[in-house]
Amino acid sequence: MKNKQDFPNINERTPEGQKPDGSKYRVLIVDDSMFVTKQISQILTSEGFDVIGTASDGQEGLDMYKEQYPNVDLVTMDITMPKMDGVTALEKIIEFDKDASVIMISALGKQDLVKKSLLIGAKNYIVKPLDRAKVLERILMSIK
Numbered sequence: 472m473k474n475k476q477d478f479p480n481i482n483e484r485t486p487e488g489q490k491p492d493g494s495k496y497r498v499l500i501v502d503d504s505m506f507v508t509k510q511i512s513q514i515l516t517s518e519g520f521d522v523i524g525t526a527s528d529g530q531e532g533l534d535m536y537k538e539q540y541p542n543v544d545l546v547t548m549d550i551t552m553p554k555m556d557g558v559t560a561l562e563k564i565i566e567f568d569k570d571a572s573v574i575m576i577s578a579l580g581k582q583d584l585v586k587k588s589l590l591i592g593a594k595n596y597i598v599k600p601l602d603r604a605k606v607l608e609r610i611l612m613s614i615k
């Protein structure tokens with residue numbers, strides 16, 4: 472019969488969303504699509520990240536960032552949103568905190584806006600449709 476020693480690391484892996492000190496990375500999700508927000512949120516919470524807020528347009532995202540500062544480790548920022556788009560919100564967040572970690576969430580065919588975002592200071596980007604492994608990989612690259 473197999474016992475626990477046969478599967479040494481199965482339950483001992485540190486969740487990706489956990490910092491070396493055991494606390495959770497705090498993420499703010501900015502997206503006008505409830506579906507995408509829920510998707511990102513599920514991926515992140517299942518890996519032990521702490522989703523500290525969700526905003527549905529750039530202005531709300533910027534306001535939330537300022538409210539929560541300095542306790543935000545990462546922002547996922549949709550590009551196309553009403554009121555204030557993601558590129559403008561990124562610009563304003565970087566103006567407020569030059570060390571902000573922002574990762575852009577882009578629809579297909581928005582290469583110019585993605586490029587612009589990277590020049591402004593976005594750490595990375597993810598193209599929709601979102602794939603769990605890719606989301607986690609890009610987020611971990613941006614956070615550490």
Ligand SMILES: [Mg+2]
Pocket residue numbers: 502503504549550551552
């Ligand atoms: Mg959108």
